Amino acid sequence: MAGRITPAAGRYAGRSAAERQAERRRRFLEAGLELFGAGPGYRATKVTDVCRAAGLSTRQFYEEFHDLEDLLGELYLHVNDVAERSVQAALPQVEHLGPIDRYTRLFRAYATAVTADPRHTRIAFVEVIGVSPRLDRRRLERRARWVDFLCRQAEAAIARGEIPARDYRVTATAFVGAVNGLMHDWAVGWVDATCEQVIDELLQMLLSRLHITAAQEPEGP
Structure with a gap:
């Protein structure tokens, strides 16, 4: 898809690219669940807030989602x-x-x-x-x-x-x-x-x- 960053392929630390991607996505979803559902809410949350809570980068966020x-x-x-x-x-x-x-x-x-x-x-x-x-x-x-x-x-x-x-x-x-x-x-x-x-x-x-x-x-x- 145009404009979407492609994550690196291959194995790293014993895990495949698909496994690493699934783990990143899970961490972003958990961060979103906490921030949107228990924290400031969707409208008061920024991409950087989600990345900080997930312990991941904005680049990795945009590999998984177009936006919040x-x-x-x-x-x-x-x-x-x-x-x-x-x-x-x-x-x-x-x-x-x-x-x-x-x-x-x-x-x-x-x-x-x-x-x-x-x-x-x-x-x-x-x-x-x-x-x-x-x-x-x-x-x-x-x-x-x-x-x-x-x-x-x-x-x-x-x-x-x-x-x-x-x-x-x-x-x-x-x-x-x-x-x-x-x-x-x-x-x-x-x-x-x-x-x-x-x-x-x-x-x-x-x-x-x-x-x-x-x-x-x-x-x-």
């Missing part, structure tokens, strides 16, 4: 990937459950993944807001993936006879928007509530819009 926005965008995708893996791992464990327990465990798998590390919460819901049209598109693309996931879950619930048959895409889109909005306000301190209260509020909102009630749960043995 690229670093923030990759961290945003990483946080979403962590949450997505958590939800996918929970899926096989909840298929036999009734709708309330199933949706509860799936949403809690997501919520735990994005709130266990406060830096992840801040990057996912605060730091990426309003940075650029390019990052806005990336956010919307990831939100669309969560909407699609919720729609697939709704279709499965319809097939089980658990919820009324209709198109739930607007519901899913509204819910994903509510998650992003409330988590943002909670993360910046505008909402005086515990994390558990925020999660429970969102979960009850989802169950209500899907018209899932306790009466629909299977009876115990």
Whole structure:
């Protein structure tokens, strides 16, 4: 790619060029996670700050990223990937459950993944807001993936006879928007509530819009 510096090839200190590059990238990502998610934030951070925190040079930074926005965008995708893996791992464990327990465990798998590390919460819901049209598109693309996931879950619930048959895409889109909005306000301190209260509020909102009630749960043995 024009303008991109090519790192040196070959082995050095017993490690290949690819291994050294992966290590540099990991250190830059860790530095960005700390500075954007726990430190001054994306807008108050400079490339030199990231390089200092990573113990690397600006030349090495530009071998990996075009600018700080690229670093923030990759961290945003990483946080979403962590949450997505958590939800996918929970899926096989909840298929036999009734709708309330199933949706509860799936949403809690997501919520735990994005709130266990406060830096992840801040990057996912605060730091990426309003940075650029390019990052806005990336956010919307990831939100669309969560909407699609919720729609697939709704279709499965319809097939089980658990919820009324209709198109739930607007519901899913509204819910994903509510998650992003409330988590943002909670993360910046505008909402005086515990994390558990925020999660429970969102979960009850989802169950209500899907018209899932306790009466629909299977009876115990």
